[in-house]
Amino acid sequence: MRRSVSPFSLVLLGLGTFLLVLAPLLVQYVQPRAAVNPTDIDTTAVYTGRGSVFDLEKVETVPDQRITVTQRVRGDVRESERSGKAVWDVITSVDTDRTLPAADPHDALSFTPHRWVLDRRTTAPVHCCGAKPRIQGEAYLKFPFDVRKRAYRWWDNTLGDTVVLRYRGTEKVLGHTGYRFTGSVPPTRTGTRLVPGRLVGLPGGGQVAAEEWYANHGVELIVDQRTGRVLYAQTGPRQTLRAPGGTEDRAVLLDAEKIAFTEETQRAAVEQAKDDGDRLRLLGETVPLGAAVAGGLLAAAGVVLLARGRKVTARPDPLAPSA
Incomplete structure (x- = not known):
């Protein structure tokens, strides 16, 4: 046999x-290489809320105004391919109903263009390719992939520094569960601005280099754990002017306790997080x-x-x- x-x-x-x-x-090999930040990003996030703003025509602070913050993020694909990093150009504008829609972006209360360069896998900021300002910390427009239940250093572009955001549990955004992080910013001097002295209590001083101060009533972010995408964002900016060496706010440029993602922005963020999460x-x-x-x-x-x-x-x- x-x-x-x-x-x-x-x-x-x-x-x-x-x-x-x-x-x-x-x-070990394929999935980590799929978890990368895109180079061809093209998104717009819109925040709305109510607060006080400085009216240049009236030369005074006007309360209870509807405030809209628009943040546009577009990837520079050519520069990304050349550098191997994700190169994102960001434009942030702050408007009231009077300046929306703005034919000229400089009509806005605030218009800030900048460039964020980040490592495609870790989301860590990279200082190359014309990045400006010098962004620090662990997260800015998004968190790293596989978010942990710990504190993160979040870059606040108005502050020009990082803010510690602490993990506060989970919360749902339109039925999708994310990690909740919160933090705040105490009054901090951020620079100077030439203004008429009378705006800061110096009527006979002509133009003075007033001190710019910034605080934040509270930052709240709800983040998708797998992708690091921000599903919901809420901020409470307060920007004021003080006389040189002064200890009191003399002019309020912007003060809102809550400006948050619109429902449309939340829905788009959740859908994108689900799509990316399903792929990963x-x-x-x-x-x-x-x-x-x-x-x-x-x-x-x-x-x-x-x-x-x-x-x-x-x-x-x-x-x-x-x-």
Whole structure:
């Protein structure tokens, strides 16, 4: 008797082994390379709220105005490909109903263009490619992938420094669960501005270098854990002027306790987070798990068939002498 090896058993064993090797490769090699920040980003986030703003025509602070903050982010694809980093150009404008829509962006209460360059995998700021200002910290427009339950240093562009945001549990945004982080900014001097002295209580001083001060009543962010995308953002900026060396606010430029993502912006952020999260979950969990299970079953079946073999009766040797 002799055993013959079935080609089918070898095919099963080979395919099963391939899938078992593929599963950890997807987790360790493919999925981390899919978790990268895009170079061709093109998004707009809109915040709205009510507060006090300084009216240049009336030369006074006007209360209870509707405030709209628009933040446009567009990727510089060519510079990104050249540098290997994500190069994002950001324009942030602050408007009232009177300046919306603004034919000239400089009609806005505030118009700030800047460039953020970040590592595509870690989201850490990179100082190259014309990045301005020199952004620091661990997060700015988004958090790193796989957000942890800990404090993060969030860049506040108005402050020109980082703010510590602490983890406060989970919260849902339009049915999608995210991690909640909060923080605040105490009154901090951020620079100087030439203004008529009377604005800061110096009527006979002509133009003076008034001190610019900034505080934030509270920053609240709800972030998608897997992708680091901000699902909901709320901020409470207060910008004022003080006389040189003064200890009191003399003019309020902007003061709002709550300016937050519109529902439309929240919906777009949630949809994008779900799409990106599903893609990462597919590569990091669903496909590797399926490959491991299928590979194990196929390899086991191949081993069983190979072990059993197929018994075949030996043929008589025609040269052997007959009895």
